[in-house]
Amino acid sequence: MSKNGILIDYQYCTGCRSCEVACRNEKKIPKDKWGIKMTEVGPFNVEGDKWEWNFVPVPTQLCDLCEDRLAKGEKAACALHCLGQCMEIGPIEELAKKAAEKGTRVAVFLP
Numbered sequence: 001m002s003k004n005g006i007l008i009d010y011q012y013c014t015g016c017r018s019c020e021v022a023c024r025n026e027k028k029i030p031k032d033k034w035g036i037k038m039t040e041v042g043p044f045n046v047e048g049d050k051w052e053w054n055f056v057p058v059p060t061q062l063c064d065l066c067e068d069r070l071a072k073g074e075k076a077a078c079a080l081h082c083l084g085q086c087m088e089i090g091p092i093e094e095l096a097k098k099a100a101e102k103g104t105r106v107a108v109f110l111p
Helices: 018-027 067-071 077-081 092-102
Strands: 004-009 036-047 050-059 087-091 106-109
Touching: 004 050, 004 092, 018 036, 018 077, 050 106, 077 087, 087 092, 092 106
Parallel strands: none
Antiparallel strands: 004 087, 004 106, 036 050
């Protein structure tokens, strides 16, 4: 059986933190810890009037990709509640192919 990972297309992540809240509620994680943590890079000026500002949700060691939900055919809590619909859980091989097709501003995490 292939190991699962999480693909995050951060081109569409708005930084809303719905993933953090959904994970915390689903897994009963204390307020001082995270199953997935939003990181922010920027804003900074790239050149002229071009700016960079990225939000990247990063799974932590507390993330188990909601194995219990996946076993029931449900989406992981973070992916289910993601307003940008930029998260996908699946076999690493499939996610790697999708990441290669997207090209940029995408990450595959293996919690």
